[in-house]
Amino acid sequence: MLLKVFGSYKTTLFLLFILAVGAAVATFVENDFGTAVARHYVYNAIWYEAFLTLGALNLAIVLYRSKMFLHVSRFVFHATFILILIGAGLTHFLGVDGVMKIREGSSSNVIFSNDKNVEITLPFAVHLNHFELERYYGSRSPSAYTSDVRVLDGNMTLDAQIFMNHTLTYKGYKFFQTFYDPDEKGTILSVTKDPGVEVTYVGYALLFLGLIFNLLDPKSRFRKLIAEVKSSSLLVLLVLVVQTPLWCESEYVQNYLSEHQVKSKVVSDAFGKLVVQSRMGRMKPFDTLSQEVLYKLSGHNSLYDMDAMQIALGMLSHPTLWKNLPMIQTKTPKLRAFIGVRNDQKLASFNDFFDGHRYKLEAELQKALAIKPSQRGTFENDLIKVDERLSIAFMLYQGVLFKIFPLPNDTHHTWLAFEQMFAQLEGEEAETLKESSTAFIEALFERDYDKALLHVKTFSQFQTHYGADIMPSPTHINMEILFNKLMLFERLTMAYVLLGLVLLGVAFGRVFAPQTFTCKLTRPLFFIVAALFVVHTCGLALRWYVSGHAPLSDTYESIVYIAWSCLLFCMLFMRRSLFALSGSVMMAGIFMFVAHLGHIDPEITNLVPVLKSFWLSVHVSIITASYGFLALGCALGFFTLILFTCKRSTQIIATIKHLTSINEITLILGLSLLVIGNFLGGIWANESWGRYWGWDPKETWAYISILVYTFILHVRLVPRFYSHYLFAVLSLLGFASILMTYFGVNFYLAGMHSYATGDPVPIPTWVYVCSGVVACLIVLSYKNKNLKEEK
Structure with a gap:
């Protein structure tokens, strides 16, 4: 009778259900009470490990009773789950997992294990010769970090470099580059010793082969279906999105916009091919930056029958006029009423948010920021987003985003915007460039676009002379601009x-x-x-x-x-x-x-x-x-x-x-x-x-999704419950686990793969x-x- 109970498909479905629900509850427990609590009561708890063991036992009995070994591909990918679980058990119960911290010029032979809360002494020491942090050009964003180390084992030494996705293995211990000290003078290494790795990897290989061959096997259910x-x-097919032009009032503004729209196209296209350095250090054509900025400001790819480059140059050269043009997206009627614009006017001007020198949103913004994200309404969220858009617009008006001038002989390859260029560049060539920059903005303001085009060529020559080492090729620039326009x-x-x-x-x-x-x-x-x-x-x-x-x-x-x-x-x-x-x-x-x-x-x-x-x-x-x-x-x-x-x-x-x-x-x-x-x-x-596996919420919900769809596909093995109707319902509802994995975790659960901060x-x-x-x-x-x- 026990054999019948533990080897039934009903037991299989029950175990899948319990494992999925337990893991799902644990992700919310972890979010509210911390990782340690979730691990203690669910992930590492005896009851959860017992259900995993029962699942392996149930699977083994089912394989035997159904004589699945007669169908090789099907048997292989089912049986390997047992093998993988054995490998996981060896790693979990017999393996070593900890962290080693070393300062430059120092050595260490001790790792601290978080799970077991103990210090482990290694039979050798690791000496940190040098730690190096590389950043993306002209930014603070890390590109790579490397630890130059020496293993000290009696009279034997071994020099090695450890960096992300490149490890050091010695006497069964593996060292991984994890992080570094804030002053960049010390490294933080993860250290593991995994006795189950061979078993686990063999299980993975057999699993992949079994799943692939099952899709090709003429006798598999997949091929029969x-x-x-x-x-x-x-x-x-290609469907063009038509942009609706916005209207503006004064005759001067209309004349300016009409002339700027027609005559600035050539100079804006030329300026768009100039390379700009983004905040994260990416080198890209200015055409790309202008599109990104305009989309963030207005939610549109063009305005006033002009493309993003024409608008960017207009905002730089004639900020007074452009600050009065509606181009800041607002989404709530309450915010529009608060700043004093019509309810149907989804785009507000920069000046609509100011009363003289007073920022209208200041007091309400501070209140919104003080509210927990989960308690903010649409008005508060719109308020915060609009404040970000205004900051971006202000940087564009001031020319801060125009980082198109490479700083000569700079080891970090820093590029400068107009304002920075005037302060930091020196020498005869720099003076010529400053004069050209001033004349360029004046020419745009006076709508002398042919003259402005000549200065764009000066900028291009300066970029080629001092920034060629990190600039994209002309082909790459043209392809990126084509991608933007399409x-x-x-x-x-x-x-x-x-x-x-x-x-x-x-x-x-x-x-x-x-x-x-x-x-x-x-x-x-x-x-x-x-x-x-x-x-x-x-x-x-x-x-x-x-x-x-x-x-x-x-x-x-x-x-x-x-x-x-x-x-x-x-x-x-x-x-x-x-x-x-x-x-x-x-x-x-x-x-x-x-x-x-x-x-x-x-x-x-x-x-x-x-x-x-x-x-x-x-x-x-x-x-x-x-x-x-x-x-x-x-x-x-x-x-x-x-x-x-x-x-x-x-x-x-x-x-x-x-x-x-x-x-x-x-x-x-x-x-x-x-x-x-x-x-x-x-x-x-x-x-x-x-x-x-770290039971990170994203990982956990991916695991839950596997259990959910395994349940859905195996319900048919219990004919008493199965029907076409039930299968349709389950396939529809099951996708909720994918939505939670992809979207829900990102915004509602804090973790390594998440964008959330713990407050939904x-x-x-x-x-x-x-x-x-x-x-x-x-x-x-x-x-x-x-x-x-x-x-």
């Missing part, structure tokens, strides 16, 4: 949304009115989707070239990549299913829309040291691709529930079964990629800073709206949950 659906695939991702957003709606309409039309919506519509619609996919792919490739790294390093890039991955699977396997195509295109459109919301910054930035790794591209690309497949599963579950609300017919029942098969294929692929991506992240973490921001209104719609759909479709055709 593919055969049932009978499909195969490719993708993209605005591929912004234009794709509306194209995806509109095309997704058309595809969905045709898909439902094929079910309810097959005579009208014939198969002839499928091929042209597919080719439109294929065209959009090609454009999206080119956009990703172009951003990769411009940034110098895979476009996966921040929120904006990863969302755009998820949108791309939503389409990839359908293009390869499901192009004949209009429901699958419409779901993938609509989810791509939703993700692209989210990427271009005001709170997500599309700016290209330099990588922090830990992300300068091959593993960034591999780990992040695979795990975020899985989100695209799981998002498609969510959409297919939604469409299936809509069909469950309709009057039953043979056609509808066949469509529900068809969608369920496609949905299961999608979730199998998504879960396989999610597992592989997470375990690759474990390898990256172990090779870069000495641990596979208010939950957006759309979350409540979407939850309400999903709940209503589940309730409405419940009465028809059985697949029986109505007479």
Whole structure:
């Protein structure tokens, strides 16, 4: 009887549920009460480790009773979870994990273990010869940090360098560069000794092979479902976003804007090709900086029928006039009323926020900053954001953002803005440059654009002479400007949304009115989707070239990549299913829309040291691709529930079964990629800073998502509970774990992968709206949950 209980699928589902809920609760406990409390009561608690052990025991009995060893690929990837758990046990109970701190010129043979709260003496010592911190050009942002060390072991010595993603191994101990002392004269190293690493890595390798071969195995459920659906695939289209010009009052302003719009184009294009040094030290064309600034100020890529470069030069040369033009975005009627502008005027001028020399927002801003983020309303959040926009605008008016002049012979490659250049440059050449700068601004003010163009050439020559070592190539500059002007991702957003709606309409039309919506519509619609996919792919490739790294390093890039991955699977396997195509295109459109919301910054930035790794591209690309497949599963579950609300017919029942098969294929692929991506992240973490897993909230919710989708895909093994309706509901609700992993952790839980500070921001209104719609759909479709055709 015990064998039957511990070897049942019901026990499997129960254990998955308990492990997922326990980990989810622990993330909130950690956020409110600290990591130590969460580890004590959940992660390292005997009860949680007991459930993990029971899970391994249950899996072993299931493998034996189901004779899964007859199916090699399926058996391998299931059995390796037991092997990985054994390796984790060896590491956890027998391994060493601690921190070593060394000052320059000193030695240490002691590490401090946080988990065991003890000091461990090593059989050798490590001497720090020198610590070096490299920063990005002209900024305080770290680019890399390196410890030059010597191992002292009796009469034997070993010299080595330790830096991020490059470790030192000696006598089974691994040393990782973790951090450094504030005065940059000491290093902080993580130290591990891992007796389970061989077992764990063998388990990882077998897991990856098993999952991949399972997708290729003709006898696997995945291949059987593919055969049932009978499909195969490719993708993209260009929709231009029309900007609405704003109106301005006075005749002088109108004349100035009209002339500036037409005549400044040549000089602004030339100035846009000048290289500028950003706050983070990235070298980029000024065209890029101007677009980033204008988007942050106004939420637009152009204003007054002018591009961002023309506006930037106008703000520099004629600040008095531009301070009176509406270009600062406000989002709440209360703030507009507070500063005294019309309720329908979403853009306010810089001067609208000042009454003489008095800053109108000062008192309210201090009140808003004193409120905890979780308690701030839309007015307070808008107030803080507007204050940031005004600071950026002020820096643009003052020329502080125009860091286009390299400081000659500077070892840190610092570049200067107009004001700094006047104070720090000396010599005859510097005087010529200062005169040229003054004349340039005067020429712009007087609208003598031909004269201003001559001074731009002077600036360019100065840059080439003193900054050539760190400047991007002319080809790179031209490609980045092309990328800015094309605005591929912004234009794709509306194209995806509109095309997704058309595809969905045709898909439902094929079910309810097959005579009208014939198969002839499928091929042209597919080719439109294929065209959009090609454009999206080119956009990703172009951003990769411009940034110098895979476009996966921040929120904006990863969302755009998820949108791309939503389409990839359908293009390869499901192009004949209009429901699958419409779901993938609509989810791509939703993700692209989210990427271009005001709170997500599309700016290209330099990588922090830990992300300068091959593993960034591999780990992040695979795990975020899985989100695209799981998002498609969510959409297919939604469409299936809509069909469950309709009057039953043979056609509808066949469509529900068809969608369920496609949905299961999608979730199998998504879960396989999610597992592989997470375990690759474990390898990256172990090779870069000495641990596979730290129960960081992002890691934990990725683990929870694996458990959730494992539960969803294995419910069918309990026929008494399983139904097409239940599978649709679970595939729809399961995506909440992905949303929590990707968005919720970033803004509601503090951790290494998080943007939160521990105080959650208010939950957006759309979350409540979407939850309400999903709940209503589940309730409405419940009465028809059985697949029986109505007479």
